Amino acid sequence: MDAREAEATKSPWPSTCATPAARKRIFCQPEVAIGIVPGGGGSDRLARLLGRDRALEAVLTSQDYDAERAEQYGWVTRAVPDAELDDFVDGVAARIASFDKESVLGARAQINRSTLPPVADLRASWAEFVDSVTWQGFQARVP
Numbered sequence: 001m002d003a004r005e006a007e008a009t010k011s012p013w014p015s016t017c018a019t020p021a022a023r024k025r026i027f028c029q030p031e032v033a034i035g036i037v038p039g040g041g042g043s044d045r046l047a048r049l050l051g052r053d054r055a056l057e058a059v060l061t062s063q064d065y066d067a068e069r070a071e072q073y074g075w076v077t078r079a080v081p082d083a084e085l086d087d088f089v090d091g092v093a094a095r096i097a098s099f100d101k102e103s104v105l106g107a108r109a110q111i112n113r114s115t116l117p118p119v120a121d122l123r124a125s126w127a128e129f130v131d132s133v134t135w136q137g138f139q140a141r142v143p
Helices: 003-007 044-050 051-062 067-073 082-097 101-115 119-132
Strands: none
Touching: 044 051, 067 119
C-alpha cells in the first residue's frame, strides 16, 4: 500500500475492524469503541449465535476476528476460501432447491422462531442505538 492508499483508508474512528485494504475477512462489532451501542439487531443476534460470554467479548472489546475464529465461535457457519466459495454456494443452493419448497420454508420458519430475537427486542435495540448517537462520547468522535 502506497502513502496515497494509506491516507485514503484512514478513518477518524479508533482502529477497530480492519479496512478492506487488509484483504482478509474480518468480523467485528465496532460500536462500543466509537461511543455508541450496536443497532439493527447485531448484539441481539450475536448473543444467540455466540452465547452471552463471547457476545460480550465481541461487543465490549470491539476486537477484530478473522474468519477462522468467527467460525470457531459460531459467528459464521463456515469459513470457505475465496477460490472455493462460488462452487460451495452453488452446491448448497442446488441441493436446497431440489427439495420441496413447503418443507424448506416450514423448517426455516421453525428455526427462525427459536433462534431470532423478537421484533420488539429489535425495535428496543434500534431505539437504544438512535439514542446513543446523541451521547457526548460519540459526538466528540464525529468529524
